[in-house]
Amino acid sequence: AQKITQTQPGMFVQEKEAVTLDCTYDTSDPSYGLFWYKQPSSGEMIFLIYQGSYDQQNATEGRYSLNFQKARKSANLVISASQLGDSAMYFCAMREGMRGGGADGLTFGKGTHLIIQP
Amino acid sequence: DADVTQTPRNRITKTGKRIMLECSQTKGHDRMYWYRQDPGLGLRLIYYSFDVKDINKGEISDGYSVSRQAQAKFSLSLESAIPNQTALYFCATSDPGDSHSYEQYFGPGTRLTVT
Numbered sequence: 001a002q003k004i005t006q007t008q009p010g011m012f013v014q015e016k017e018a019v020t021l022d023c024t025y026d027t028s029d030p031s032y033g034l035f036w037y038k039q040p041s042s043g044e045m046i047f048l049i050y051q052g053s054y055d056q057q058n059a060t061e062g063r064y065s066l067n068f069q070k071a072r073k074s075a076n077l078v079i080s081a082s083q084l085g086d087s088a089m090y091f092c093a094m095r096e097g098m099r100g101g102g103a104d105g106l107t108f109g110k111g112t113h114l115i116i117q118p
Numbered sequence: 119d120a121d122v123t124q125t126p127r128n129r130i131t132k133t134g135k136r137i138m139l140e141c142s143q144t145k146g147h148d149r150m151y152w153y154r155q156d157p158g159l160g161l162r163l164i165y166y167s168f169d170v171k172d173i174n175k176g177e178i179s180d181g182y183s184v185s186r187q188a189q190a191k192f193s194l195s196l197e198s199a200i201p202n203q204t205a206l207y208f209c210a211t212s213d214p215g216d217s218h219s220y221e222q223y224f225g226p227g228t229r230l231t232v233t
Contacts, residue, residue: 044226047223109160
């Protein structure tokens with residue numbers, strides 16, 4: 001079974017609108033972290049936001065917020081007031097075993113290609 | 119200067135050739151990783167290293183080997199390259215002591231083509 005599922009291969013959004021990118025995850029580990037990365041056409045991976053499984057509040061970083069619904073195992077990324085420069089691939093990723101031990105590294109979803117239209 | 123650098127940035131090689139991709143970091147992190155990205159897919163973990171004496175296989179280690187020469191250097195080798203190893207390769211670092219987030223810092227990537 002896939003550990004990270006991103007169900008939207010591509011999205012078109014009008015500039016200045018809010019965007020929600022979906023991510024669901026699968027783990028039996030009680031201690032995990034969820035990440036979102038942006039990959040523009042130039043190819044680099046840009047860290048956007050992080051949510052720990054024990055964090056009580058949803059993470060926010062500027063225009064980015066993470067809608068964390070633990071019971072549903074979802075960690076959707078919300079981008080407020082989208083800009084043309086937000087056009088990119090967006091990846092949701094998870095690290096299990098955050099409190100020591102176990103394998104390291106991130107497990108990534110297949111990504112969502114977001115295109116912001118003027 | 120970039121914190122995580124990768125050389126070369128682009129490489130075209132022939133089937134059967136040995137090739138090494140290099141990664142250097144100035145962040146002082148103990149943990150380093152190699153990932154590959156295929157078109158339309160997310161990144162997949164090849165190898166990771168907790169320190170110079172601790173190297174571990176990731177999800178897709180077959181056909182690859184690594185060497186952790188120093189805390190700052192982590193190399194990925196393809197002993198005998200094959201066309202399905204054509205991909206974008208990323209090196210990354212992290213340090214749990216640096217922040218609670220375990221954020222991974224990625225290099226710019228190496229685009230490898232095997233013909």
